[in-house]
Amino acid sequence: MRHPFMAAALAAAWAATGPAAAQTAELDQIRKDIQELRNSYESRIKALEDKLKDAEAAARTAQEAAARAETSATEAQSAAARGEAPTAPGGMTQQSSKSAFNPAISLILNGTWGRFGDDPSTRITGFAPSGGEVIPGRGGSLGESELFLSANIDPYFRGALLAALTPENTVEVEEAFFETLALGQGFTAKGGRFFSGVGYFNQVHPHAWDFADPSLVQNAFLGRNYGDDGAQLRWVAPLPVLVQFGVELGKGREFPGAGEVERNRNGAESQVFFANVGGDIGVSSAYQVGASHLRQRTATDGSAFLDYDDITGTSNLFQGRQRIDGLNFVYKWSPDGNPKYRNFKFVTEWFQRRYDGDFTFDTTGVAATDAMNAKQSGWYAQAIYQFMPYWRVGGRYDRLSHGNVGLNTNAANLTPPDFDPTRYSVMLDWNPSEYSRIRLQYNRDRSRQDLASGETITDNQLFLQYIFSLGAHGAHRF
Amino acid sequence: MKSRIKLLLAALSLLIAGTAHAAIEVFACSPEWGALTGEIAGNRAAVFVATTALQDIHRIQARPSLIARARTAALVVCTGADLEVGWMSMVQSQSGNDRIQLGKPGFLEVANFVPRIDIAGSVDRALGDVHPLGNPHIQFGPRQIQLAAEELTRRLVRIDPAGEGEYRARLADFTSRWSAATQRWLQLGAPLKGVTVIQHHKNFSYLFDFLGMRQVGSLEPKPGVEPTSAHLSELAEQQKIEPARLIVRASYQSPSASDWLAQRIKVPAIMLPATVGGSEGAKDLFSLYDDCIRRLLAAASG
Numbered sequence: 001m002r003h004p005f006m007a008a009a010l011a012a013a014w015a016a017t018g019p020a021a022a023q024t025a026e027l028d029q030i031r032k033d034i035q036e037l038r039n040s041y042e043s044r045i046k047a048l049e050d051k052l053k054d055a056e057a058a059a060r061t062a063q064e065a066a067a068r069a070e071t072s073a074t075e076a077q078s079a080a081a082r083g084e085a086p087t088a089p090g091g092m093t094q095q096s097s098k099s100a101f102n103p104a105i106s107l108i109l110n111g112t113w114g115r116f117g118d119d120p121s122t123r124i125t126g127f128a129p130s131g132g133e134v135i136p137g138r139g140g141s142l143g144e145s146e147l148f149l150s151a152n153i154d155p156y157f158r159g160a161l162l163a164a165l166t167p168e169n170t171v172e173v174e175e176a177f178f179e180t181l182a183l184g185q186g187f188t189a190k191g192g193r194f195f196s197g198v199g200y201f202n203q204v205h206p207h208a209w210d211f212a213d214p215s216l217v218q219n220a221f222l223g224r225n226y227g228d229d230g231a232q233l234r235w236v237a238p239l240p241v242l243v244q245f246g247v248e249l250g251k252g253r254e255f256p257g258a259g260e261v262e263r264n265r266n267g268a269e270s271q272v273f274f275a276n277v278g279g280d281i282g283v284s285s286a287y288q289v290g291a292s293h294l295r296q297r298t299a300t301d302g303s304a305f306l307d308y309d310d311i312t313g314t315s316n317l318f319q320g321r322q323r324i325d326g327l328n329f330v331y332k333w334s335p336d337g338n339p340k341y342r343n344f345k346f347v348t349e350w351f352q353r354r355y356d357g358d359f360t361f362d363t364t365g366v367a368a369t370d371a372m373n374a375k376q377s378g379w380y381a382q383a384i385y386q387f388m389p390y391w392r393v394g395g396r397y398d399r400l401s402h403g404n405v406g407l408n409t410n411a412a413n414l415t416p417p418d419f420d421p422t423r424y425s426v427m428l429d430w431n432p433s434e435y436s437r438i439r440l441q442y443n444r445d446r447s448r449q450d451l452a453s454g455e456t457i458t459d460n461q462l463f464l465q466y467i468f469s470l471g472a473h474g475a476h477r478f
Numbered sequence: 479m480k481s482r483i484k485l486l487l488a489a490l491s492l493l494i495a496g497t498a499h500a501a502i503e504v505f506a507c508s509p510e511w512g513a514l515t516g517e518i519a520g521n522r523a524a525v526f527v528a529t530t531a532l533q534d535i536h537r538i539q540a541r542p543s544l545i546a547r548a549r550t551a552a553l554v555v556c557t558g559a560d561l562e563v564g565w566m567s568m569v570q571s572q573s574g575n576d577r578i579q580l581g582k583p584g585f586l587e588v589a590n591f592v593p594r595i596d597i598a599g600s601v602d603r604a605l606g607d608v609h610p611l612g613n614p615h616i617q618f619g620p621r622q623i624q625l626a627a628e629e630l631t632r633r634l635v636r637i638d639p640a641g642e643g644e645y646r647a648r649l650a651d652f653t654s655r656w657s658a659a660t661q662r663w664l665q666l667g668a669p670l671k672g673v674t675v676i677q678h679h680k681n682f683s684y685l686f687d688f689l690g691m692r693q694v695g696s697l698e699p700k701p702g703v704e705p706t707s708a709h710l711s712e713l714a715e716q717q718k719i720e721p722a723r724l725i726v727r728a729s730y731q732s733p734s735a736s737d738w739l740a741q742r743i744k745v746p747a748i749m750l751p752a753t754v755g756g757s758e759g760a761k762d763l764f765s766l767y768d769d770c771i772r773r774l775l776a777a778a779s780g
Contacts, residue, residue, distance in 0.1 A: 278542025
């Protein structure tokens with residue numbers, strides 16, 4: 001009984017091991033197949049994973065795109081306006097939320113600690129005050145906090161508001177304008193209240209200034225940022241170098257147009273014309289040359305010419321035409337055109353102001369009126385050098401020329417001082433990021449005379465200033 | 479006299495015909511998009527490239543020449559994802575050109591059409607110059623370039639429908655060359671798989687992802703913030719735990735930080751072209767990748 005069973009078992013065992021060679025080959029084949037299968041699955045899985053990754057990223061892209069008012073929302077909106085499908089990846093429709101259309105908001109905080117030898121409120125001698133001067137105060141003082149909001153209104157217009165919260169707890173509308181996006185052919189129109197295209201620095205917002213205070217000539221002729229309520233039309237020529245022309249019509253809201261008297265007239269009493277030419281010099285340098293002309297007529301009731309020489313204490317009046325001509329030049333350099341590590345900037349501006357009209361001396365007293373013809377000018381030059389990342393050093397020289405002030409018979413009442421104000425400034429600033437700046441500045445100011453003795457005051461001024469930008473990253477002008 | 483007038487007329491008509499068939503003007507924010515436009519549009523486009531590989535594109539200014547070139551452009555090709563946030567919107571608003579405003583087919587922000595990495599979950603300026611829309615240095619993602627080429631073709635066709643056939647043919651040609659090149663780069667770069675690397679700024683994250691390399695740190699303590707000695711010392715310490723085999727900087731970045739760290743931790747520091755034109759070898763998109771991978775291989779094997 002046992003043997004036949006054993007034999008069968010042996011036979012079975014033989015049957016199992018008999019074709020061993022053939023089986024090994026088969027097993028190898030199976031292994032190979034499995035390996036191949038695994039490889040192909042791995043690659044397919046990898047491909048699927050990649051696809052999933054892409055899809056996830058695309059979904060994320062679509063979500064963000066929707067959450068971003070400035071790009072996709074407007075893109076989709078304008079596409080919809082043109083009757084097109086949105087251009088999101090994979091043709092995905094874009095979601096929207098109310099906050100997605102919020103304007104870009106940025107807030108500037110700034111403050112100064114100032115040290116003056118002389119009373120900083122004493123005016124530049126021999127020049128009618130522009131009324132908009134910026135003079136940092138003595139000791140610690142908060143500067144104006146700027147709140148800037150801007151967004152595209154629709155595919156055709158962009159809007160912006162710049163509000164200044166003053167340390168005196170008031171709110172000033174510095175700029176509030178719309179600008180066209182769709183005129184084309186190089187034309188852009190702007191309307192509302194905006195900083196004028198006169199000069200170069202006039203359009204630069206205070207947080208982007210290279211010094212804590214504006215140039216003497218800017219302070220004396222135009223004030224902080226001369227702006228008007230009106231309209232501007234600009235045109236850029238279709239050339240490989242920048243050739244730009246602009247014209248502005250305004251009501252003459254600010255000095256030098258209005259002075260202290262509120263204007264109450266129809267029509268555009270103030271006109272500005274400007275032209276800019278600019279381009280590159282090789283890859284490392286860029287330049288811009290500008291010319292501008294501002295002309296205004298004072299209101300019929302005249303423009304208050306307060307206390308012209310700061311001595312007589314009289315209230316005076318000017319009635320007539322005022323013109324300001326300006327020339328400016330800007331040059332910027334950086335190695336290979338990369339300003340990251342080192343860069344250099346040079347700016348110079350020249351202005352000439354002319355008055356032609358009638359001058360009334362002492363409106364409340366003798367009220368002597370005679371013709372007035374004045375021609376005064378001023379210029380500054382400044383150079384800023386970033387010598388290593390985060391650190392910039394700069395110098396500036398200011399000079400005003402008292403020129404000719406013809407007062408005719410009023411010369412007996414008022415003697416324009418024979419004095420040319422000057423000032424030297426040096427500054428060092430530290431910019432730990434694009435959003436913060438801490439600056440130390442020294443001015444050797446000789447822009448004022450002692451009112452009693454007529455001697456020039458040499459005032460040593462020191463400023464420590466901070467400027468911080470919060471929120472949206474704005475794009476700056478050249 | 480008559481023949482002269484005839485000649486003049488002929489010359490004039492030639493001139494007019496010449497301008498009628500003039501190439502469309504394309505404003506490329508950076509050299510990679512200039513190169514890609516060249517691939518797809520050939521002679522149909524006259525390309526102006528606004529920046530070079532030696533410039534930090536985050537820090538460009540709205541120079542007069544850029545405004546002038548944007549004025550006449552029919553198409554602006556930029557990266558987007560906030561890379562050009564400091565200057566492009568100013569160039570657009572100053573240009574007076576309605577064709578290149580946001581939402582028009584003439585304004586292409588490539589990043590909107592490709593998958594992006596490093597999308598920050600939370601953003602705050604205390605974290606440095608983070609890009610809430612993800613890493614914008616997409617020129618080093620082969621797939622990103624392919625998607626960019628496809629969107630660019632769509633835009634070119636819309637702007638210049640007469641050239642559709644040529645654009646599509648060129649795209650097909652580019653696609654086959656690019657996918658072949660992508661395969662080649664994978665093989666060429668195979669030895670780089672798993673190689674650990676420290677980069678100056680996250681310029682090459684897409685390339686490292688593609689090659690399977692591992693980033694173990696940045697020289698910048700925070701995005702956009704220049705390397706500090708404290709942070710470099712930290713990186714040197716980290717070398718004990720997670721050693722890096724390479725230090726990489728882009729062509730526009732100063733070598734001082736990477737050289738300092740290289741000496742300290744005894745690993746090679748190399749420069750890679752930030753984009754087309756950043757090195758002798760990087761003449762177009764293809765050679766940009768070739769050059770980068772070659773430089774990485776040479777440094778990793780050395």
